[in-house]
Amino acid sequence: MFDRLKGIIKKEFYHIFRDQRTLLILFGIPIVQIVLFGFAISNEIKNVKIAILDQSKDEHSTQIIDKVLSTSYFDLDSYLNSFEEIDDAFQKGRIKAALVFPPKFSETLQKESKADVQIISDATDPNTGTQIGNYLQMQVQQYLMEHEVTATSTLPPMLINTEVEMRYNPELKSVYMFVPGLITIILMLVCTMMTSIAITREKETGTMEVLLASPMHASIILLGKVIPYLLLSFVNASLIIALGKFIFEVPVMGSYALLIGEIILYCLVVLALGIFVSTIAETQQLALMISLFALFLPTMLLSGFIFPIENMPLPLQIVSKIVPATYFNIIIKSIMLKGATLSFILKETLILAGIFFFLMGVSIKRFKIRLE
Amino acid sequence: MAVIKVNNLSKNYGEVEALKGIAFEVEQNEIFGLIGPDGAGKSTLIRILNSLILADKGEVSVMGKDPNKQYQYIRNNIGYMPGRFSLYEDLSVKENLEFFATIFGTTIKKSYNLIKDIYQQIEPFNDRKAGALSGGMKQKLALCAALIHYPKVLFLDEPTTGVDPVSRKEFWQIIKGLHQHNITIVVSTPYMDEADLCDRVALMNEGEILRIDTPKNVANSFDKPLYALEAKEGNYKLIKTLRAYPFLESVFPFGEKLHYTDQRDLDVTQALIEHLEAEGFNDINISKIASNTEDVFIRLMNNQKQ
Known part of the structure; x- marks a missing residue:
């Protein structure tokens, strides 16, 4: 047998x-x-090309931009001068995301303790789009926190500090x-x-x-x-x-x-x-x-x-x-x-x-x- | 004692009746031929005998066993060569034989005595892939594979179809030679001339056995005088004219000539010549001949249709 x-x-x-x-x-x-x-x-966020439309060019906006670009996640494609150029850059496939600061950004932030930043993300690939959006948002939030601490040497009154640990695959x-x-x-x-x-x-x-x-x-x-x-x-x-x-x-x-x-x-x-x-x-x-x-x-x-x-x-x-x-x-x-x-x-x-x-x-x- | 007994055997494929209640017996050491055209039911019959398909009705016994229940015994003791070349084309001659030897629990060496006459003819091509062999060689290899375990009964389904005339002759010599090894052989073929090489034949058509007898008796069983005719004008015109002849019983082309039977029993040679000359034929050549298997087969087939 x-x-x-x-x-x-x-x-x-x-x-x-x-x-x-x-x-x-x-x-x-x-x-x-x-x-x-x-x-x-690859689903990883790495060296993503972004464009920046900074309409105020003041202290806070430039510092946020420096912070964003200092990470390995984002690379600067170009500084833009108008909204039309954003569309153009997306359509030519040069960028995956754009960061827009309104005029008088620092002034508004100081006066009203709040200001708007616009993040435009290419969602033709939804997962990556969301991820890029979140990353950018995180950078901006972090800047605000750090700025608060250095400027006033005190923590903001109420703060929940969430810390995400990517277990089993820390580098995603x-x-x-x-x-x-x-x-x-x-x-x-x-x-x-x-x-x-x-x-x-x-x-x-x-x-x-x-x-x-x-x-x-x-x-x-x-x-x-x-x-x-x-x-x-x-x-x-x-x-x-x-x-x-x-x-x-x-x-x-x-x-x-x-x-x-x-x-x-x-x-x-x-x-x-x-x-x-x-x-x-x-x-x-x-x-x-x-x-x-x-x-x-x-x-x-x-x-x-x-x-x-x-x-x-x-x-x-x-x-x-x-x-x-x-x-x-x-x-x-x-x-x-x-x-x-x-x-x-x-x-x-x-x-x-x-x-x-x-x-x-x-x-x-x-x-x-x-x-x- | 009969090695194979079949009684009232029927098999349907849906609407098609492949076998219509046939009966026959095959004796020990016989070469039993199943002769008939495509669609006669030859392959179906062989597959029922070797337990590969089940009959719908009737009794079948092979070596005293029922192919339905005791198929293991039957499969152990038969050799089967299907109508289609069924060895591995990407394996060499030797690898194929070795494979079939192992699955039957034997070796080429042990069976060498039985297969040597055939194997010697293909041994020079031992390392050639089976797919690259000629038709005749393929059939010899398949026969070797079917014989490798010393079967008691050998089923050959159209072994000479698609094989050149020389190889066909050789193949039949091999089949004849197996006689001395006590093997009962059931062989099917569409070639009428091969009937004469069997010990007994069953003429099959459309699922029925028309006649079972020795080839000699079959050939002699023609009950009418048979004439072979030819004329200068050619067979086509001759057939057309003869079909209009009131005394005609049957006419069909046979090789280069026509075979003709008449409704009258007396010698009609002279009458035919006169009729054909009157129709404008020249060089008419008519002779009375002995019938062969094919004449009988065609006659039986025509009777079956009526």
Whole structure:
């Protein structure tokens, strides 16, 4: 029996290593994705170009401007002279935000103890827009506080000093989120898509007919298909973690043993999903379609990788509850970034295990030992 | 004792009746041919026998086992070569054979005695990918794979379709040669001339068996005198004229000539010549000939339609 299993695994590796497209999907996509996500796609506020329209040019306005520009967050694009120029600068894409001081800024501030500053932020990208707005606002508030203290040597009468600590990712690096998220997505892609295609390919080329007519048990055929992809997925996951650690300095706070165990569990779940797809689809093309549109997209969008689940409308939240990636996302983030131990993620782990046994049971039942 | 017994076997695909209550038996060590055109139900029948699909109705027994329940035993003891080339095209000849040897729990070495005559012909291409082999070579490789575990019964579904004439001949020699190894062979083919190479044949059409007999008896079973004719004006014009002839029973092209039967039982050679000369044909050549399987098949098929 083990000889048979070994034979079919060996054969499967021949298929994988002889097909360059398969190899490209297996190893090319993960590397390209992580480099793209890591380097190109960034939510961080850094060296944002801003323009300034200072209509008063007095003590307070210039000091605020100095303070804003002294940080690494903002770079000056230009000083403007009129409101029309603001639009122009936005449309040409030169700036992401503009800071506007009205005339007689210091005078108003001194007389009435309050004055207006206008912050215009480019909200074509809402998240970044809001973030830039908040940062600018913070700079202005800070200036006021500091000025008050130095000018009067007393604190303002009532003040709640909020201090935000960005725990687990103090520098708000987006790559912290992408590396665990990518492992989730890529394992899904490799395991589900590749196994379902590998099985349907045998149906299409007719080789499944010969396999079925052989005395091999269905579970051996399926195991022989699953084990190679389990190994390759594991290599893939290690590759992503290593790239994340050494290139992007994403830490692994929890234990590696737990991480490995959870990755294997998740691989098993998505492999079972792949087998399940292959029991529905008769052709490679259909298997590919199901993997991409029915599984890959929801995983990407609904697992909490890109959008927070709490903000979704109720029906989508329910869908996200049955996406296995949702649970793995929580698990892997907890282990890698928070250093969680098994007891913290026991619930998610058990749910994943449950999904695995359910899918495996259904697939073995659905797997046909005959041609029809 | 019969190795395969089939009784009242029916199979439908939706509206289409693929097999309409057929019955036959195959004896130990026989080469049993299923002869018939595409759509006759040959592949369906073979797949039911080797347990790959289930019959709707009727009794089937292969080596005394029911393909529905005891399929594990059957799958352990049969060799099956599907109609379509079903080996791995991206694996080499040797890798394919090794793979099939392992899944049947054996090795090339152990089975070498059985497959050596065939394997020696493809061994020079051991390292070539199966996808790059010629049609004949592919079929030889597939046959090796089907034989690798010393099956008791061998099912060959159209093994010579799409194979060049020389390879076809070689392939049949191989099949004949397997006789000495105590293997019962069920082989399907659309080529009527291959019927003569079987021990017994079943002529199949549209899900029915028209006749089961030895090839010789089948060929001789033609119950009318058969004439082969040709004329200078060509077959097309000749057929048209003969179809208008009141005594015609059947006429169909056969190779370069026409095969003709008449409603009258006596020798009609002279009468035909006179009729055709009157219709303006020249160089008329008519001879009485012995019938072959194809003549019988066409006649049976026409009877079936009526």
